[in-house]
Amino acid sequence: MGLRSYIVARILLMIPMIFLLLSIVFLIIRVMPGDPVSLHFERRASEEAMAELRHELGMDKPLYVQYFEYLAGLLRGDMGKSMAPGRHSISQEIFSAFPATLELALFSMVIAVGIGILLGVGASRSYNSIQDYVVRVFGTVIYAIPVFFLGMILLLIFSVNLHWFPAGGRTKPLMEPGGLTVYLSKPAGGFLLHFLQSFPVGLAFLVVCFIALKRKHVKFWPRGLMFSLLAFFAGWGVYAMVAWHFMSAGVLHISTGLYTIDSVFEGNIVKLVEAARYLFLPSLTLGLMLSGVFIRLTRSNMLETLRLDFVTAARARGLKEGAVVYGYALRNAFLPILTMMGLQFAMLLGGAILTETTFSWPGLGRYLVDRINFRDYTAIQGAVVLFGILVAIVNLVVDILYAYLDPRIRF
Amino acid sequence: MMVIGLVIVLSMVLMTLLGPWFAPYDPTAVNVSPPPNPSPPSADFPLGTNLLGQDMLSRVLHGGSVMLQVALLSVLFCFIIGVPIGLLASYAGGLIDKIFNIVMDSFYAFPGLVLAIAVAAMMGRGVVNMALSIAVVYVPSYFRIVRSQVLTIKELPYTEAARATGAKGRTVLLRYILPNVVPSIVVVATVNFADAILTAAGLTFVGLGVGIDVPDWGWDLTQGRQLLPSGSWWVITFPGFMIALLALGFTLIGEGLSELLNPRLEQ
16 A cells, blocks of 8 residues: 555545544533533523523424534534523634644643653663663653642742742733734736736746656656646746735735744744743643653663664764764654654643643633533533544544654555 | 552552541531631641631541542443443454444544543533543543453464353353453553543543532642632642542552563563
8 A cells, every 4th residue: 555545545534533523522412411501501591591592502403403413514614603692603712712722732742752752861871770760750750640730830839939930821911923914015017017027936836846857757748848837837827816916905914823933923022932931831731741651652662772783883883872872763763752742642632621721821721611611512512522623633644644754554 | 669559549548538537627617717718737727728718638638539439430430331342342343343443443532531521511510420421531441452352362272162162152251251351451440540530630620520518639629729829839739749649659550560460561
């Protein structure tokens, strides 16, 4: 099986999996005993009020109709309306909370892998020494500490007592970075002149295409010529059109929703420092929680790798110990770490719920907990669905990446 | 390692059983200490008091019972649900096995806490409900381990011999296969104890705990979050430490057991 067919098969396998996942959530929230609407009011509302809410949310229809409406809505990216007054669109609320969680998840994954590799390699270099023992104990203990307890301790030390870091939130009020904003004006000559001026972009596309064809050893006549002409004209035309669109709008706005990256885009160092200060404690908490797994994994993999012949050979050639460990052995131990990053993503999201609640970090987890306290079952359902889908997608990406890096996996 | 874990867990269990006799105050009685509350540790209240003026020492001594009950029950539920399904599905093989496998896999796709939150939000408060919602998360791991074991053992000569002598499917399953699956289930169960405790604490923290009228470490920890800005470290430190210690104890036992049962892994 080639890489391409493996990817196709893996994506096709996702479909029944996601379908089952969605069905499980529906089963839990709608079918299992306990009616979301009466639970929402804690049986303190009149029958009419409950019937009205049920009607508004479409919960008065037969279950199978609700099920198909739920699936159809998700296909359109619509998760329904929340039970809170105002009946906000759940998809929109989740969409606006998502970047905060993404930022937290990315940075804590970096911290977890960083700590894991550093300590794991350190432990494996001196097997059964005191250093090794301390690292192993650290890895076990850090796993047993509830992540929100860890967060509260860090909060208590570094925020309440030392005042080094803020106590919660994402950034100071009015310090939200806006991202990159470029003001554009239309060229005087109109679209035709603009189109002609875009000619170099087409040439750039042509060059890139040429290099790609050369590397793939495609013959120039006739397929190579066809591809390069296509790349040239399509690149030229599409660029001219897209650029013209933004020039007509007068402004180009690029924003990722990640405050650290947006403040870099904006070129505002004060905002960057502020965002990093707010991000530090939450991502350290979550990173520490996850680091235990990476420490153990790195340690055991490095112990195995350092015993192999090629490491001895590298040492025999007189390479420095650091180069042997990090340049040779770690590279070979890295594949399992990559897989573990995918596997731990679910745990990361679970920990993010608790960490966000501890640090009032306005992400998906905080949203979910907020909705639990309001007994807003439609929103809970939406958030749970999104968490499941996120994990499924990350697992897919990691599987594909793994297959790309390790050809054995495909057979 | 395992001995340390056993000592920790046994002393926690002892503490929970005997704690009520030593507790100086009623753990749920409000305002046993004169205001201002929360007050830091003092001679009368060695671990301080919380916002409601409850004695933290009494609450810590009583509070383990919820955690232990939830963890024990959830592991029990996992056993009752996961093991029979795993045994039957994998012994039957074919389509049934495939279907169960896919369903369990999709349960695996959720972050554990999220799935537990969804179930707990629908089931309401209470020790049994909490244990059930945690069990939902961990049933798939029991199913997987049982399945992989059965698939190997099913092909071993001695089961083949049993079948050849005319033993019924049920006999083979219960008398020949099950006893050999048990050790690996026990390892999973001890490790799951730790996870169940952490998940229970997490559920309490997001507001799906047992309730305010029961002393519970998780609940104390949750309440302590609001008191942090005032620097009341004693409200969170002791209950949090107890949860971590209990989870650590079970982790150590689990690791020790798995090393004992699979000596090859140690290398």
